[in-house]
Amino acid sequence: MVSGLESIQLGTVILIVVAGLAAGWVDAVVGGGGLIQLPAMLLVPGISPVQALATNKMGSIFGTTTSAVTYYRRVRPDLRTALPMAVIAMAGSYGGAVLAANLPASVFKPIIVAALIAVALFTAFRPNVGELTRLRHSGHRHYVVACLIGGVIGFYDGLIGPGTGSFLIIALVSAMGYAFLEASAKAKIVNMATNAGALLFFIPHGAVLWGLGLLLGMANMAGGYIGARTAVKQGNKFIRIVFLAVVGALIVKLGSDVWQDNFA
Numbered sequence: 001m002v003s004g005l006e007s008i009q010l011g012t013v014i015l016i017v018v019a020g021l022a023a024g025w026v027d028a029v030v031g032g033g034g035l036i037q038l039p040a041m042l043l044v045p046g047i048s049p050v051q052a053l054a055t056n057k058m059g060s061i062f063g064t065t066t067s068a069v070t071y072y073r074r075v076r077p078d079l080r081t082a083l084p085m086a087v088i089a090m091a092g093s094y095g096g097a098v099l100a101a102n103l104p105a106s107v108f109k110p111i112i113v114a115a116l117i118a119v120a121l122f123t124a125f126r127p128n129v130g131e132l133t134r135l136r137h138s139g140h141r142h143y144v145v146a147c148l149i150g151g152v153i154g155f156y157d158g159l160i161g162p163g164t165g166s167f168l169i170i171a172l173v174s175a176m177g178y179a180f181l182e183a184s185a186k187a188k189i190v191n192m193a194t195n196a197g198a199l200l201f202f203i204p205h206g207a208v209l210w211g212l213g214l215l216l217g218m219a220n221m222a223g224g225y226i227g228a229r230t231a232v233k234q235g236n237k238f239i240r241i242v243f244l245a246v247v248g249a250l251i252v253k254l255g256s257d258v259w260q261d262n263f264a
Helices: 010-029 033-043 049-075 080-100 110-126 139-159 164-174 180-202 208-236 238-264
Strands: none
Touching: 010 033, 010 049, 010 180, 010 208, 010 238, 033 049, 033 208, 033 238, 049 180, 049 208, 080 139, 080 164, 080 180, 110 164, 110 238, 139 164, 139 180, 164 180, 164 238, 180 238, 208 238
């Protein structure tokens, strides 16, 4: 069993802990913590992209589980929607992880950047969106839409990862009509399942660096707890502002990746 801590300098360990704490907070509020955490993982000497992605999932599942429990205790999201969505998302994430081991993520990045820009514009120019829960679907259609969202975004999480929580929140707000706080609570339950789905593939293939993943997980757990409490206390407007900031950062990061992959 490889811990991943054998050759890391103290400064890098501290940076990873700080990144895990910050990522846990961001993930709990609006998602997108992988934007902070995954680049920090890539600073580990000799780590491969698949190991970084797998160990990132190991750390993230601690944070998403903690924030999901915290949200549930304070917001009481409807589990009749969240649980089926989470099961489908877990299966999608497993499939994405299988593809991640065989296909470069650069193939999908231009599509993701375009989707993020659309999401940012939609949220910025509709200031009232996500203030109140006004469900757009009822009956079986409601659950079908929820499961479709879970499957598609779960697949993305297993394949690439960063921004999964943000995609889940905007889909729950725009396609289903939830308020930001309710959407964040449901997104954490689903995101916990997508992390588990990816790990079901990565762990048997020996891609997880256990010591590093557990260290990251402890930091992520602390950040997730603080972030969930902050989001519940501050409410929908605060979540919307942080959401736009994180989506903007994701556009810059993934956009620069696309530029380097195709034009540098």
